Amino acid sequence: MATLVIGDDHRLFADALGTVLIQQGFTVLAIEAALATTIAAVAQTRPDLCLLDRHFADGEGTRAIADVRRAGGGVTKVIMLTADHDPEGMGFAMASGAAGYVHKSCGLAALVAAIRRAYAGDAVELLSPPPVRRAPHGRDMDVIRLASFLTHRERQCLALLADGYGTAAMAQRLGVSTATVRTHVQAVLTKLGVHSRLQAASLAVQNSLVDSVDLAE
Numbered sequence: 540m541a542t543l544v545i546g547d548d549h550r551l552f553a554d555a556l557g558t559v560l561i562q563q564g565f566t567v568l569a570i571e572a573a574l575a576t577t578i579a580a581v582a583q584t585r586p587d588l589c590l591l592d593r594h595f596a597d598g599e600g601t602r603a604i605a606d607v608r609r610a611g612g613g614v615t616k617v618i619m620l621t622a623d624h625d626p627e628g629m630g631f632a633m634a635s636g637a638a639g640y641v642h643k644s645c646g647l648a649a650l651v652a653a654i655r656r657a658y659a660g661d662a663v664e665l666l667s668p669p670p671v672r673r674a675p676h677g678r679d680m681d682v683i684r685l686a687s688f689l690t691h692r693e694r695q696c697l698a699l700l701a702d703g704y705g706t707a708a709m710a711q712r713l714g715v716s717t718a719t720v721r722t723h724v725q726a727v728l729t730k731l732g733v734h735s736r737l738q739a740a741s742l743a744v745q746n747s748l749v750d751s752v753d754l755a756e
Contacts, residue, residue, distance in 0.1 A: 540564045541658035544584060546577030546600070547592040547620070551732040552643075552685060556590075558729050559688045563651055574598040582610035587658050588638070590650075593621040593628065601628055604635040616657050620650065622684075646687045686748045688730050696723040698749035700740045712754065 543565050547553035550572050557567045569580035574595040581589050589607050593600040604617050616638040619629075629640045638657040641650050689697065692713075699709045706724070710717045724736065733739050743749050 540566060541587040541654055542566045542568050542584070543654070544568055544577065544580050544586045544589045544615075545570045546572075546574065546580075546589060546595075548572050548595045549592070549681065552681060555685050555688060555730045555732055559647060560651075560654075562726075563647075565654065574600065574603055578603065578606055578610045581607055581615055585611055586615055588616045588618055588654060590618050590620045590654075593619060593623050593632075601632045601635060601637075604632060604637050608636055618653055618657060622680075643684050644687070682731070682742055682746045683748070685731050686746070689727060693723050693727050693730070694749060694752045695754055696720065697727050697739060697743050698752040698754060700724070700727070700736050701743040701749055703740075 543560060545553050545557055545560075545567060547556070547570075550570075553570050553572065557570045561567055568584040568586050569577075571577040571580050572595075574597050577589065577591065577595075589611065591600045591604070591607060600619065600621070604619075607617050608615060617636065618639040618641060619632045619637050620641050620643060621628075622643045632640050639653045641653050686694075686697075695713060696709060699712060704712065706717050706720050709724075710720045713720070724739075727739055728734065728736070731739055731742055733742065
């Protein structure tokens with residue numbers, strides 16, 4: 540499976556993304572929060588692909604695509620992974636040699652598909668970002684993006700956490716073992732970047748993450 544370097548100045552998002560991509564079978568060699576260190580990591584590890592954000596404190600990702608490719612010895616492909624809805628920037632990235640352009644709100648399935656196609660040597664179709672979705676008052680778009688990486692079962696567990704269920708009650712409600720529940724809950728905490736069930740439940744309620752979750756199997 541493909542080896543990856545992730546460059547994104549939103550460290551919480553990047554760490555969560557690295558976790559879920561490892562779960563998808565990819566090898567994440569490095570996660571960097573600056574453009575310069577991303578290029579250095581690519582030069583050191585020569586990954587198959589670099590997932591590159593657009594904006595860094597030390598530079599513009601789209602203008603560093605050629606630098607990333609050179610650092611990778613011509614082996615590393617670049618997929619831009621950004622929250623920008625900017626057709627001109629998207630066109631510039633592709634013209635500069637990017638193998639793809641994925642909007643962060645497209646979700647995990649679209650990103651995984653883009654990575655696999657690029658790794659297989661296929662041309663990755665331009666993934667147009669959807670219209671900009673502004674978060675309703677009081678909601679955090681960063682949290683919403685992180686939550687997009689949750690599986691259906693993990694969302695069910697998060698919904699039950701928000702309703703105050705304990706491990707045993709969750710296991711009974713979902714018809715699974717308590718060990719399975721603990722595994723899913725730990726995945727929820729990791730992907731949301733929180734350290735406790737209370738924090739996860741609070742984020743779920745504050746950002747309406749589980750309002751439409753179906754608890755039926």
